[in-house]
Amino acid sequence: MSEASSEDLVPSLEAEVATDRDEEEAGKKKKKSKGLATMISVFTKGRKKKGQPSLSETEGESESSPRPPAQLPTGRRQPPSQAGRVWAGWGRPRAGRASEEELVRRQSKVEALYALLRDQVLGQLRRPLEAEPERLRQALAVLAEQERQDHAGGGGGPPGARAGDHAAPGWLQLWRDGVAQAAAERLSRRPAADAEGRTEAERTFLHMGRTMKEDLEAVVERLKPLFPADIRVVAAYDESYHAEFASQLSALTQFELCQRDTYMLLLWVQNLYPNDILNSPKLAPELQGVRLGTLLPPTQIRLLEATFLSNEVASVRELTARALELESNRWTNDEAPQRLDGHCHSELAIDIIQIISQGQAKAESITLDLGAQIKPLLLEELARFLRSYQRAFDGFLERCRQLRNYRANVIANINNCLLSGKGAGTSLEQQWQTPPDLRSSLLRPLNELKSHGFDTLLQSLFGDLKPLFKRFTQTRWAAPQQTLEEIVSAVAERMPEFSELQDCFREELLEAVHLHLVKEYIARLCKRRLVLKTAEQQQQLAGHVQANAQLIQQFCTQSGSPATWLHDALPTLAEIIRLQDPSAIKIEVATYATLYPDFSKGHLSAILAIKGNLSSSDAKSIRSILDINTGAHEPSKALFSLIKVG
Numbered sequence: 308m309s310e311a312s313s314e315d316l317v318p319s320l321e322a323e324v325a326t327d328r329d330e331e332e333a334g335k336k337k338k339k340s341k342g343l344a345t346m347i348s349v350f351t352k353g354r355k356k357k358g359q360p361s362l363s364e365t366e367g368e369s370e371s372s373p374r375p376p377a378q379l380p381t382g383r384r385q386p387p388s389q390a391g392r393v394w395a396g397w398g399r400p401r402a403g404r405a406s407e408e409e410l411v412r413r414q415s416k417v418e419a420l421y422a423l424l425r426d427q428v429l430g431q432l433r434r435p436l437e438a439e440p441e442r443l444r445q446a447l448a449v450l451a452e453q454e455r456q457d458h459a460g461g462g463g464g465p466p467g468a469r470a471g472d473h474a475a476p477g478w479l480q481l482w483r484d485g486v487a488q489a490a491a492e493r494l495s496r497r498p499a500a501d502a503e504g505r506t507e508a509e510r511t512f513l514h515m516g517r518t519m520k521e522d523l524e525a526v527v528e529r530l531k532p533l534f535p536a537d538i539r540v541v542a543a544y545d546e547s548y549h550a551e552f553a554s555q556l557s558a559l560t561q562f563e564l565c566q567r568d569t570y571m572l573l574l575w576v577q578n579l580y581p582n583d584i585l586n587s588p589k590l591a592p593e594l595q596g597v598r599l600g601t602l603l604p605p606t607q608i609r610l611l612e613a614t615f616l617s618n619e620v621a622s623v624r625e626l627t628a629r630a631l632e633l634e635s636n637r638w639t640n641d642e643a644p645q646r647l648d649g650h651c652h653s654e655l656a657i658d659i660i661q662i663i664s665q666g667q668a669k670a671e672s673i674t675l676d677l678g679a680q681i682k683p684l685l686l687e688e689l690a691r692f693l694r695s696y697q698r699a700f701d702g703f704l705e706r707c708r709q710l711r712n713y714r715a716n717v718i719a720n721i722n723n724c725l726l727s728g729k730g731a732g733t734s735l736e737q738q739w740q741t742p743p744d745l746r747s748s749l750l751r752p753l754n755e756l757k758s759h760g761f762d763t764l765l766q767s768l769f770g771d772l773k774p775l776f777k778r779f780t781q782t783r784w785a786a787p788q789q790t791l792e793e794i795v796s797a798v799a800e801r802m803p804e805f806s807e808l809q810d811c812f813r814e815e816l817l818e819a820v821h822l823h824l825v826k827e828y829i830a831r832l833c834k835r836r837l838v839l840k841t842a843e844q845q846q847q848l849a850g851h852v853q854a855n856a857q858l859i860q861q862f863c864t865q866s867g868s869p870a871t872w873l874h875d876a877l878p879t880l881a882e883i884i885r886l887q888d889p890s891a892i893k894i895e896v897a898t899y900a901t902l903y904p905d906f907s908k909g910h911l912s913a914i915l916a917i918k919g920n921l922s923s924s925d926a927k928s929i930r931s932i933l934d935i936n937t938g939a940h941e942p943s944k945a946l947f948s949l950i951k952v953g
Contacts (some may be wrong), residue, residue: 351467424449425478434487435530451535453478466741483543490547494555508559508568512575515555519548520584527593545585553582553602560607566618573611573673576602606823612677615670620684623666626694629923630658635699641710644719651719651807655696663689672755686741686749692804693752700756704763714764715807721760722809753930761816764943768801769823779831787851788858794824795862802866818870821863825873828855828947833913840919848917849885852877876946884917889925896932905948908933914953 311619314573403467431438431446438446457477483737498507500513505513526544534540555933564572580602585594607923645652666685671678700720707713741749775794779787798820805816839845856877879899886892900906909932915926 310322310463328829347756358684379632425453429478429481429485430451432482432490436525440533441660447534447538450478450482455868478728479538483547486543486775487550490544490551491612493522494548496541506567508564509571511559512571512891513820516551516575516579516584519552520587520590523548523584524587524589527589531593542597544591544596545597546599549599549602556602560603560611564614566622567726569611569615569618569667570673571607573677575679576608576611577673577777579642607907612680615673615677616681616684619669619681619871620688621664623662624663624691627659627688628695630655630662630902631692631696631699634899635703638703638716638720639707641707641712643712646807649807650809651715651722653719653723656725659689659692686745690749690752692705693749697752697756699771704759704791712761715758715802717763717803719808721757721764721812724812725809734905746883757812757815761819764805764816765819765823768820769799769881772823772827776827776831779828780834780836783837784848786852787855791828791855791858795858798824799862799866814869817863817866817868819872820866821859821868821870822944822946822949824863825876826946828859828877829880829910832917833910833950835913837902838916838919843885845920846885849881852881852884856881875899875944880914886918889921889929892929893932896929897935900933905945906933907947907952909952910950912949 385858428446428449432450435443455478457479460610479862496514496518501510506760523541523545524542530540556576559568559572582588585599603611634653645654663685665680667681670681704717710716772794775790775817777799778790782790809814837848839848859877860874865874879895879902883892883895883899886895896911911930911933912926915921915929
């Protein structure tokens with residue numbers, strides 16, 4: 308209602324007061340108040356709320372007071388200049404013409420009309436999004452006027468009321484109370500069950516969050532332009548919804564929460580509520596300066612976070628143990644592994660990475676700080692799992708050799724070691740960026756598993772090669788080229804057995820084959836069963852060793868071995884056998900020791916024993932070269948330490 312329409316009500320109200328003063332008390336028909344009825348009709352339009360008196364009922368009632376109406380949000384009075392005089396006339400009978408009873412009757416009539424006006428105004432403001440904009444403006448105008456009257460007169464209540472008669476709150480406070488009540492009603496509605504399997508708490512969070520966001524955005528878009536700025540309508544709604552949201556969450560935390568509900572509660576409190584609701588594009592500018600605080604006290608949040616961390620670690624442990632149990636049952640039941648792109652494949656590595664990564668992602672979705680807290684806990688669980696995995700695999704290697712799919716499952720498990728960082732996209736290094744020392748301790752079980760798997764796959768091949776290598780010494784190196792060609796041919800025939808390894812692991816296995824060929828060849832040279840007394844014989848043997856070294860290197864390199872570090876092992880020994888000058892031999896030995904730091908005096912003595920024309924003093928002098936610190940670092944890969952000499 309505008310100020311002009313409010314003023315227009317004054318003459319008719321004054322006429323009504325004058326008429327009512329002249330009425331006889333014994334049954335005269337009273338004239339209705341046209342002005343006040345007009346003012347109230349703005350809100351009623353012929354409809355009467357249950358429990359509220361109409362204007363005619365109010366004027367025709369007996370001296371009994373009307374039933375107090377329910378308190379609802381907001382309203383407004385007539386301006387004090389004219390409407391105040393009207394209310395004053397209604398509240399005071401003329402001296403000498405009215406008894407105390409008449410005074411009470413008239414005051415009751417005023418109070419009833421006042422309550423009716425208040426309820427109609429607050430009724431419009433209680434659900435403002437459902438009201439017509441014009442009627443909402445009129446209600447707000449009345450509310451603003453009433454608030455000015457309250458500030459000017461010291462409190463709410465109808466004109467003519469005596470001090471102390473009414474301690475009711477002002478209309479603005481009633482409006483705020485109504486907003487709080489509406490927020491409680493909106494947020495406490497029971498959400499409907501859905502088909503996505505959410506828990507009741509999850510549905511409640513989703514309902515409250517969605518309702519609050521939609522309602523506050525509607526307040527910003529539709530109510531803020533209509534409400535006076537000093538009413539701070541957006542802040543009022545936000546504070547009420549925030550208080551109700553916090554109240555319901557506080558009540559929820561009094562019960563024992565399941566793991567999912569604990570996570571969802573923290574997710575809303577720490578992330579979704581402050582970021583997706585309060586900091587949404589539409590609401591963030593409107594809520595600047597509104598201090599709401601957190602939905603739960605910080606101490607309670609810390610307790611919930613501790614519970615979440617404990618729950619998540621336990622869940623990761625359970626899920627990884629279950630995944631390993633299912634996988635190991637497949638091995639022992641002789642189930643063939645899957646084939647993927649020509650390789651034996653197991654989902655175990657992918658499952659484990661997903662389980663660990665999901666635990667990390669859940670914590671980070673709450674806060675980054677919680678993500679940092681859970682990382683070392685998850686890495687500890689990963690290390691625990693890897694040790695269990697290695698034990699389970701070793702047990703399978705020992706007990707299940709006769710199974711038809713034994714070798715295929717061994718290959719599948721070696722391929723699982725992609726978890727260790729070999730390959731792209733799924734490695735621990737990429738997912739976790741662990742420091743080198745921690746990564747080493749984590750990956751030790753996987754490296755052991757892979758090594759044991761390689762040993763199993765190569766065991767029969769190396770067993771077949773053993774008698775061929777013995778032939779070198781049995782024939783006193785009579786036909787070393789032919790013997791080595793048979794060895795290489797035997798290895799080549801077995802290469803297809805390893806084709807289902809991932810490429811990176813096939814290369815590692817071929818390096819192991821390469822190492823075995825070089826190692827066994829050197830071991831035969833160190834058997835001390837061949838003594839050549841002439842330089843020509845030594846040069847002939849050196850030529851055979853050099854040719855054999857070239858054949859081994861060519862075959863292994865073409866097959867895919869990356870072991871370039873082995874390329875100098877046999878050619879340099881051939882050169883030591885060929886040379887006759889002790890000083891030249893010393894230079895070769897010193898160089899050799901820098902390439903292979905595990906080359907010992909025992910190995911050198913076995914090679915020098917081939918040279919039957921070398922004096923013992925020269926041999927001793929040559930061996931002394933190994934006493935000199937060459938400055939070489941400890942070898943990263945072993946060669947001579949794998950070769951026993953006697």
